Amino acid sequence: MAQAMQHEGEHHSNTVHLLGREITVEGGVYTVVFGGLAVLTVIEVLSAEFLKGAIHDAPEAAATLQAIKAVLLLGIAIIKSSLVIWFYMHLKSEKPLIAIVILLPLLIAGLSIMFLLAIPPGGYGI
Amino acid sequence: MATIAVPLGAQAEQQEAETLRRPALTDYLRWSVDHKIIGVQYGVAAFIFFMVGGAMAMLIRLELWTPDLDVMVSGAAYNSLFTIHGTIMIFLFIIPMWAAFGNFVVPLQLGAKDMAFPWLNAFAFWLIPPAAVVVLLGYFVSPAEAGWTSYPPLSTLFSGDGQTLWALGAHLLGISSIMGSINFIVTIFNMRPPEMTIWRMPLLCWAVLATSIIAVMATPFLAGALTLLLLDRVAGTTFFDAAGGGDVLLWQNIFWFYSHPAVYIMVLPGMGVLSEVLSVHSRKPVFGYRMVGLSSMGIAFVGFTVWAHHMFTSLQPELRIPFMITTMIIAVPTGIKMFSWLGTIWGGKIRFTSAMLFALGFLSLFVIGGISGVMLAALPFDIHVHDTYFVVSHFHFVLFGGSVFAVYAALYHWFPKVTGRMMNERLGRIHFLFTYFGFLFTFFPMHVVGMLGMPRRVAVYVEAFQPWNQLISLAAFVLGFSSLIVIYNVIKSYYHGPIAGANPWRALTLEWQTTSPPPTMNFDDDPIPFEDPYGYGTEASAAYLDAVDEAFSGAAPAKGGGH
Amino acid sequence: MAELTANQLHTAAHDDHGHMSEEEHNNNMKLGVWLYLASEIVIFSIMIVGYIIFRINEKDIVAQAHEELGVALVTANTFVLLASSFFMVMGLRAMQQGNRAGMLRWIGLTALGGIVFLGGQYIEYSELAHLGIVLGFDTASEWSTFGMRFYAPTFFHGAHVFVGVLWALEVMRRGAKGRYDNNPIGIEMFGLYWHFVDVVWIMLFTLIYLV
Numbered sequence: 001m002a003q004a005m006q007h008e009g010e011h012h013s014n015t016v017h018l019l020g021r022e023i024t025v026e027g028g029v030y031t032v033v034f035g036g037l038a039v040l041t042v043i044e045v046l047s048a049e050f051l052k053g054a055i056h057d058a059p060e061a062a063a064t065l066q067a068i069k070a071v072l073l074l075g076i077a078i079i080k081s082s083l084v085i086w087f088y089m090h091l092k093s094e095k096p097l098i099a100i101v102i103l104l105p106l107l108i109a110g111l112s113i114m115f116l117l118a119i120p121p122g123g124y125g126i
Numbered sequence: 127m128a129t130i131a132v133p134l135g136a137q138a139e140q141q142e143a144e145t146l147r148r149p150a151l152t153d154y155l156r157w158s159v160d161h162k163i164i165g166v167q168y169g170v171a172a173f174i175f176f177m178v179g180g181a182m183a184m185l186i187r188l189e190l191w192t193p194d195l196d197v198m199v200s201g202a203a204y205n206s207l208f209t210i211h212g213t214i215m216i217f218l219f220i221i222p223m224w225a226a227f228g229n230f231v232v233p234l235q236l237g238a239k240d241m242a243f244p245w246l247n248a249f250a251f252w253l254i255p256p257a258a259v260v261v262l263l264g265y266f267v268s269p270a271e272a273g274w275t276s277y278p279p280l281s282t283l284f285s286g287d288g289q290t291l292w293a294l295g296a297h298l299l300g301i302s303s304i305m306g307s308i309n310f311i312v313t314i315f316n317m318r319p320p321e322m323t324i325w326r327m328p329l330l331c332w333a334v335l336a337t338s339i340i341a342v343m344a345t346p347f348l349a350g351a352l353t354l355l356l357l358d359r360v361a362g363t364t365f366f367d368a369a370g371g372g373d374v375l376l377w378q379n380i381f382w383f384y385s386h387p388a389v390y391i392m393v394l395p396g397m398g399v400l401s402e403v404l405s406v407h408s409r410k411p412v413f414g415y416r417m418v419g420l421s422s423m424g425i426a427f428v429g430f431t432v433w434a435h436h437m438f439t440s441l442q443p444e445l446r447i448p449f450m451i452t453t454m455i456i457a458v459p460t461g462i463k464m465f466s467w468l469g470t471i472w473g474g475k476i477r478f479t480s481a482m483l484f485a486l487g488f489l490s491l492f493v494i495g496g497i498s499g500v501m502l503a504a505l506p507f508d509i510h511v512h513d514t515y516f517v518v519s520h521f522h523f524v525l526f527g528g529s530v531f532a533v534y535a536a537l538y539h540w541f542p543k544v545t546g547r548m549m550n551e552r553l554g555r556i557h558f559l560f561t562y563f564g565f566l567f568t569f570f571p572m573h574v575v576g577m578l579g580m581p582r583r584v585a586v587y588v589e590a591f592q593p594w595n596q597l598i599s600l601a602a603f604v605l606g607f608s609s610l611i612v613i614y615n616v617i618k619s620y621y622h623g624p625i626a627g628a629n630p631w632r633a634l635t636l637e638w639q640t641t642s643p644p645p646t647m648n649f650d651d652d653p654i655p656f657e658d659p660y661g662y663g664t665e666a667s668a669a670y671l672d673a674v675d676e677a678f679s680g681a682a683p684a685k686g687g688g689h
Numbered sequence: 690m691a692e693l694t695a696n697q698l699h700t701a702a703h704d705d706h707g708h709m710s711e712e713e714h715n716n717n718m719k720l721g722v723w724l725y726l727a728s729e730i731v732i733f734s735i736m737i738v739g740y741i742i743f744r745i746n747e748k749d750i751v752a753q754a755h756e757e758l759g760v761a762l763v764t765a766n767t768f769v770l771l772a773s774s775f776f777m778v779m780g781l782r783a784m785q786q787g788n789r790a791g792m793l794r795w796i797g798l799t800a801l802g803g804i805v806f807l808g809g810q811y812i813e814y815s816e817l818a819h820l821g822i823v824l825g826f827d828t829a830s831e832w833s834t835f836g837m838r839f840y841a842p843t844f845f846h847g848a849h850v851f852v853g854v855l856w857a858l859e860v861m862r863r864g865a866k867g868r869y870d871n872n873p874i875g876i877e878m879f880g881l882y883w884h885f886v887d888v889v890w891i892m893l894f895t896l897i898y899l900v
Contacts, residue, residue: 116380119379
């Protein structure tokens with residue numbers, strides 16, 4: 001119960017500790033997370049546009065740049081998703097069971113996606 | 127309540143019936159949120175579909191009596207016949223049938239008052255009748271001809287509009303199954319009383335938990351695949367059409383992502399039933415309780431890594447060996463269970479009740495199905511018997527010899543709890559003999575014709591196979607007849623069976639520690655679980671069972687809805 | 690009492706959840722929604738994988754599509770959805786603090802965000818249709834195989850947003866009557882769904898429009 005109270009307090013407080021500083025803003029941690037999501041989205045779009053230009057300008061390095069682009073953008077997307085799940089969906093204060101419930105399908109879906117992607121284009125040519 | 131003057135004998139009869147506190151038969155036809163009513167609704171509906179699908183199997187066997195087309199008007203009609211047979215048996219019979227026993231028994235075994243979401247439970251059940259109407263309507267409109275697996279391009283280019291209805295119906299059934307499974311998982315995790323720890327849970331609950339996890343994680347694959355199939359059929363997309371840049375193998379992969387785990391949805395609860403029945407009727411603790419519980423989970427997880435063994439002939443060759451290995455690995459947790467069952471009955475005081483007979487029937491037949499499964503996992507052999515009756519034989523051994531025998535064992539075991547009356551044992555034994563030998567002579571010869579090279583899914587075959595097919599058909603008719611015996615037995619016992627009392631089998635799990643049938647909220651007083659759900663044969667358990675017998679005998683239970 | 694059938698008694702007893710404490714009830718609801726979302730993950734993964742395979746095999750068509758689509762509209766749309774997710778969690782927070790009017794305001798903004806997003810998607814679809822990108826396979830079009838891979842996941846997601854908007858309006862209707870004053874679990878369940886839809890969009894946005 002004491003723990004629950006603590007969580008309640010955390011969600012309702014307008015003060016957040018971020019990078020050693022105290023930030024006070026209406027909405028507390030939720031607002032800070034939203035700010036983070038917005039900044040990450042801007043970074044994502046800008047870097048996508050920049051890399052698209054770079055790939056266009058340097059066709060000889062296209063494959064490498066495309067790979068960098070994919071990894072970078074997917075990394076940012078995963079960070080954004082995790083922020084939403086962790087703070088907005090309150091996974092932070094849930095029991096570990098909930099984390100398992102959400103990780104298990106990710107594992108299974110990941111397995112199937114990896115497998116389907118491994119199918120060569122145009123079939124197996126048997 | 128008004129008292130009516132009745133002759134003495136009838137009065138005694140009436141009193142006896144009143145002490146049973148059974149729901150009226152009409153309650154089963156209405157919307158109800160009580161898990162006990164929903165369980166019976168599932169069971170009866172599934173059994174009706176079993177009879178419909180069984181009648182279709184009889185037609186299939188009649189057609190195969192001669193090597194030529196005679197009963198069916200065309201090969202296409204035969205195609206749609208086995209398609210609807212498979213669809214009904216899998217989606218409308220086995221999966222809902224396990225929801226029936228899960229619904230009735232699991233909350234009772236846990237000592238809970240109901241499922242976690244009673245309304246959702248009822249909703250999941252009431253999705254089944256409209257889904258069945260849609261699927262069956264498809265059969266009569268313009269039948270699907272692609273088999274229950276619905277491989278494109280058969281299901282996209284060569285099937286009638288019935289295929290669209292088939293996909294819609296399967297979609298609804300999938301949604302129903304997901305909702306039911308979510309309910310089971312939440313019930314098992316959250317609704318246990320504090321004394322019912324996870325390691326005191328009866329093994330049926332473990333099995334239903336594993337099944338539900340599979341259903342929640344795997345059924346959406348089917349939903350996704352069916353959505354794409356519907357788009358292909360209705361909206362002109364070409365996800366599965368190579369001519370339009372699609373990939374036929376995509377369907378096979380996604381479908382088996384679902385359907386291989388779904389094989390375990392169909393058989394895992396049966397394995398749970400078996401642990402219950404064997405332990406109770408041989409008066410011995412389950413051998414290796416924890417390993418059996420964990421092996422259910424093991425099967426659930428390994429089950430997700432073996433799907434491509436259904437595609438050995440269409441898969442890229444370098445992936446065949448890995449899937450052969452995973453397929454053989456999944457035999458290990460199944461082997462653990464088999465070992466546990468044998469260890470459980472070894473040296474026990476076996477009572478050959480009908481439930482026990484069917485459980486032993488499961489043991490012997492499932493072993494054969496399991497062995498032919500490992501044979502099929504072996505690549506060289508599989509390529510030889512691919513698409514022959516050997517495969518048909520294998521999956522009927524695991525699904526009929528396995529699941530259906532477990533359904534019958536569960537029926538004889540829990541019927542007294544559901545209705546308050548015992549089944550007729552003599553009829554049960556006759557039923558067992560007909561079913562067992564009918565089954566054996568139907569499906570065992572299929573191994574032989576399969577290895578001789580008779581292909582499945584065709585109505586016309588080489589004349590040399592005719593004697594075999596006539597033997598199979600004869601036995602199949604016996605098997606079909608045997609199910610009439612159990613219907614008669616159920617109806618007769620429902621009205622005239624001997625009163626069962628709370629605990630006719632002297633079992634230790636919680637569903638027996640209440641009246642039969644249980645009161646509205648399942649337990650009049652909070653039940654106290656025995657320290658070990660299978661601790662038979664000790665003095666403590668005998669004392670516990672005596673106390674239960676005493677608590678529920680003599681004094682007639684209070685009338686009305688007393689909690 | 691005598692007139693009530695056993696079935697009716699039963700329904701009454703089960704419906705009021707008389708056998709469950711509020712905390713148990715809330716825990717059940719939350720776990721149930723999470724499990725539902727778990728199954729959604731798998732469905733979406735099937736929708737997405739169809740696109741990724743196409744993305745890998747048909748680089749040129751996708752590059753061309755990216756040129757035509759641009760990122761301005763969809764970025765704006767993404768911001769709207771992210772903001773509505775923020776409004777959602779603020780609505781839940783307001784209700785937890787006992788501020789019913791605040792909750793109604795925030796959830797109203799959430800629903801508005803969903804509607805604006807759907808409007809943006811409609812504009813985008815109209816532009817694409819104008820370019821000849823349609824759902825079905827059409828040999829005449831150079832986009833013949835792109836349309837279905839693009840529309841299937843995005844429309845499936847849009848349908849989820851639509852359901853979410855309806856759910857938000859229902860939450861507001863119930864909330865206005867004071868349904869959540871003592872127990873905001875209903876808002877929390879909707880929140881889980883809405884944030885999940887947002888997470889799916891974060892992934893779709895990156896995978897389909899940017900990578």
